[in-house]
Amino acid sequence: TQLLEQSPQFLSIQEGENLTVYCNSSSVFSSLQWYRQEPGEGPVLLVTVVTGGEVKKLKRLTFQFGDARKDSSLHITAAQPGDTGLYLCAGALTGTYKYIFGTGTRLKVLA
Amino acid sequence: SQTIHQWPATLVQPVGSPLSLECTVEGTSNPNLYWYRQAAGRGLQLLFYSIGIGQISSEVPQNLSASRPQDRQFILSSKKLLLSDSGFYLCAWSLLRGGTEAFFGQGTRLTVV
Numbered sequence: 001t002q003l004l005e006q007s008p009q010f011l012s013i014q015e016g017e018n019l020t021v022y023c024n025s026s027s028v029f030s031s032l033q034w035y036r037q038e039p040g041e042g043p044v045l046l047v048t049v050v051t052g053g054e055v056k057k058l059k060r061l062t063f064q065f066g067d068a069r070k071d072s073s074l075h076i077t078a079a080q081p082g083d084t085g086l087y088l089c090a091g092a093l094t095g096t097y098k099y100i101f102g103t104g105t106r107l108k109v110l111a
Numbered sequence: 112s113q114t115i116h117q118w119p120a121t122l123v124q125p126v127g128s129p130l131s132l133e134c135t136v137e138g139t140s141n142p143n144l145y146w147y148r149q150a151a152g153r154g155l156q157l158l159f160y161s162i163g164i165g166q167i168s169s170e171v172p173q174n175l176s177a178s179r180p181q182d183r184q185f186i187l188s189s190k191k192l193l194l195s196d197s198g199f200y201l202c203a204w205s206l207l208r209g210g211t212e213a214f215f216g217q218g219t220r221l222t223v224v
Contacts, residue, residue, distance in 0.1 A: 042215025091211065097160060097162050
């Protein structure tokens with residue numbers, strides 16, 4: 001059973017387009033993190049969202065945590081080829097130390 | 112500052128051979144430690160995690176095992192590798208008490224032939 005489902009699984013867009021990646025669960029998380037991973041390397045943290053309904057912005061990236069703390073989204077405005085990579089959401093189930101990752105979204109931005 | 116070391120970076124092993132991947136963390140005490148496996152282009156599958164010396168939680172029944180002989184050392188082992196054990200293995204640490212971000216080693220690309 002996959003506790004964190006991401007959609008879409010793959011996304012190929014043109015430079016300048018906008019996109020949204022979703023991370024959904026039926027479980028409640030104390031917080032959620034978003035990572036970006038390059039091939040052959042470990043994931044690198046982009047942001048942590050903690051409070052239900054929280055919105056955080058990181059340049060052209062906007063992250064939102066659902067009100068019930070069961071889901072999150074990542075929106076990229078005016079995507080650039082440098083945004084290409086694997087995007088992962090992750091979190092620890094409330095009250096546990098079990099840190100799990102989403103299924104991943106592979107983004108390719110074409111110049 | 113905290114650092115995590117994972118080795119080797121790449122490994123090619125024959126089917127049936129043993130495995131030992133090691134991960135050490137510096138600059139922090141009593142971290143939570145994790146082993147993940149990743150298929151190409153996909154998310155990370157949690158294999159084992161540990162909240163203290165000798166305390167191992169297994170998430171996926173398989174022919175792999177993990178041990179934590181010291182506070183900042185986490186070892187992933189197998190007595191006999193299978194072809195299906197091939198993949199990208201990542202070690203990570205976190206301090207859930209202070210925030211739940213996980214920090215990763217560079218990973219080990221394991222190919223079982």
